[in-house]
Amino acid sequence: MKTLLVLAFASVAFPQSGPPNVTNARFETRAFSGDLSAQLRAAGPASVGPAWFGYAVSSLQKENENCCSNNESCGCSLEGNRSDRPAAKSSQPVPLEGSNAIAILFRVNNNTVEKIRGFSLACPLDAGGLPFIWLTGVPA
Secondary structure (H helix, E strand, O other): HHHHHHHHHHHHOOOOOOOOOOEOOEEEEEEEOOOHHHHHHHHHHHOOOOEEEEEEEEEEOOOOOOOOOOOOOOOOOOOOOOOOOOOOOOOOOOOOOOOOOOEEEEEOOOEEEEEOOOOOOOOOOOOOOOOOEEEEEOOO
């Protein structure tokens, strides 16, 4: 019983943040290797052409639920070539309070970081058909 209470407390005190809701992407999850720079240059789709990499970071404020700066309420296009169709609705429940984590995204092309963007984990994202690699276990 004590072990169960400790595990329950740990899951609340140190929440694990999953990936954002990403559509129109070749989605892949990778474990963090210990060197972010090397991870972004690692062999794979990013070394051949453009790709998005992302991971979650803790946030002190719970007011980071905005999705896009251009007031798109149904999702954001990472590549700027948004079609007339709305982004897919998130299958995740809508939290009543703001999240304590945000997604940090890097657009990598030819082993060079071209863009860095931050989004709420609740924001539906359209990756424009590019690879999207979600890194897990990235330390603060």
